[in-house]
Amino acid sequence: MKDRIKRLIDFANENGLDGILIAKSSNVFYFTGASPLAGGYLLIRGDEAILYVPELEYEMAKEESFLPVEKFKKIDDFYSTLKGIKTLGVEGSMTLSMINALREKADVKDFKVVDDAIKELRIIKTKEEIEIIERACEIADRAVMAAIEDVTEGKKERDIAAKVEYVMKMNGAEKPAFETIIASGHRSALPHGVASDKRIEKGDLVVMDLGALYRHYNSDITRTIVVGSPNEKQREIYEIVLEAQRKAIEAVRPGMKAKELDSVARNIIAEYGYGEYFIHSLGHGVGLEIHEWPRISQHDETVLREGMVITIEPGIYMPKFGGVRIEDTVLVTKNGGRRLTKTERELI
């Protein structure tokens, strides 16, 4: 934790910043260990780093934070503490309202985005972080197994999602990493088909995409099954997606670019003639946020390095017919990709 703060202090000095203000909850947790629900602000100024929280979060933040904590009654009282700072480092997620307030109440003149410095730290996971993510992945494995068992003709997608989320929570998850996707039949062609009141029908493709938040870290897994026997077309697209997912995981190497990895899966799907139905990027980084760096997409030049955690999740979505997606959370090791979610993939 001290190394992380030191990096921010050095960054401020190297870039002529009078201070750095961190407000995004994932970053506040990363640098302080605290997670005040009503918000908290880490202010770096000179060699000093202090976490400011509203009064109602004070007792809890003191228990959790590695850094000194101070409380404020009104947000304006906090803004006043920034007086004297002319050039402030902030996150790209800083809101226009807060920028306007800091200009007005604290006379801050310039705002410089410091996201790259934070990304450089967070994108490589430490041993301790990887252990927590592995545990989050185990919980996701149990939850997806529960979903697979629970899918039966006549059941509502929403009730399967309720079961899934209960299993996660009983296994120690704080909450689902995102709204659980249980998308059956024609809805399986919607990449983000969160569980609805639709009932499962015989012959449906069912895409189940879920993840667990465990000790602030996320996991992400997708499996697809057919209710009853798959038809020829369902089997065909399932096998293409599975081949693309396997080969992409096998292709993972430190030193390759994120966009090259995206191409591995994209080219396989295109060769089979389904390129136009793979309508999203291959994956994304996973950590304190469910979607973080790198993006495994045609637009990301990031070079993969040991300790990155990413998803690999090719899919084929045919409007009206249905869709298939297969996804694992994968650790980049010096020897290649290692799956952290481990549920069987031969499901059709």
Add this chain to the structure above:
Amino acid sequence: MKDRIKRLIDFANENGLDGILIAKSSNVFYFTGASPLAGGYLLIRGDEAILYVPELEYEMAKEESFLPVEKFKKIDDFYSTLKGIKTLGVEGSMTLSMINALREKADVKDFKVVDDAIKELRIIKTKEEIEIIERACEIADRAVMAAIEDVTEGKKERDIAAKVEYVMKMNGAEKPAFETIIASGHRSALPHGVASDKRIEKGDLVVMDLGALYRHYNSDITRTIVVGSPNEKQREIYEIVLEAQRKAIEAVRPGMKAKELDSVARNIIAEYGYGEYFIHSLGHGVGLEIHEWPRISQHDETVLREGMVITIEPGIYMPKFGGVRIEDTVLVTKNGGRRLTKTERELI
């Protein structure tokens, strides 16, 4: 929905804006009916209103949206569509990253915050919205009853939260409105003590604060109980909080200021000598967001009007000893406050 869009178009014309860009998910839903998980952007320009979504959200957004939908492959392609707009109305939640991108890729010069226009619409709930919130409150009532039944010596806070959230989901909730708070014993003194691995002990005060998200609208309720027989001090603070909560609800009137309502409860608690332990505001608006306008606090001059939905949630938090909070979601009617959450309050 058309009236809402018309209000934005008029606002743009009245204020010399070349366009308005809406990006916050609650507002995108409010004005379009769509809720694209990967984000969506409503652009108002002249008399035209179009929802732009990433390709993977296109099919679903077309089903949901009242407005025309267009898709983009890369976010930069969307930014390009804003070319020619010099003065853009945006939300205060607009991020610095997006502002920088719009300056660079679309040559937008000025950004004006339009939050007040949106607030004026959203702060008064329509009949349809109130019906949905009532249903969200019924789900919260069932969930809090399940929590009360589930609290027993030896049980983990987290397992009670798992049960609560399962009950919500099985009753039609999309998800919890926020991370369920089950805070027992010394943890009950933490206003935001989300469920932990702590086990319930005999004699514990247990604060249960939860809400359901149902068809995009939130509910919010808190109840506090004691495991076994309350001691004198527990009973004393419970009765003070209950009196403050009752009298605040009875005091609700269209025409009074939010801060006056806050004072009703604050004065009662102060008169009993516990003023320093009531460390947050009395409540907040509830709707598409769990915390919205008005804030029922000493700093909010908003005049209450019929159709506002607010929480009333006084609390007393004594570090180490424990805490009590009692909360209902309340509708402002012309005759006063009407509780939408209805679970019994005489629990100690």
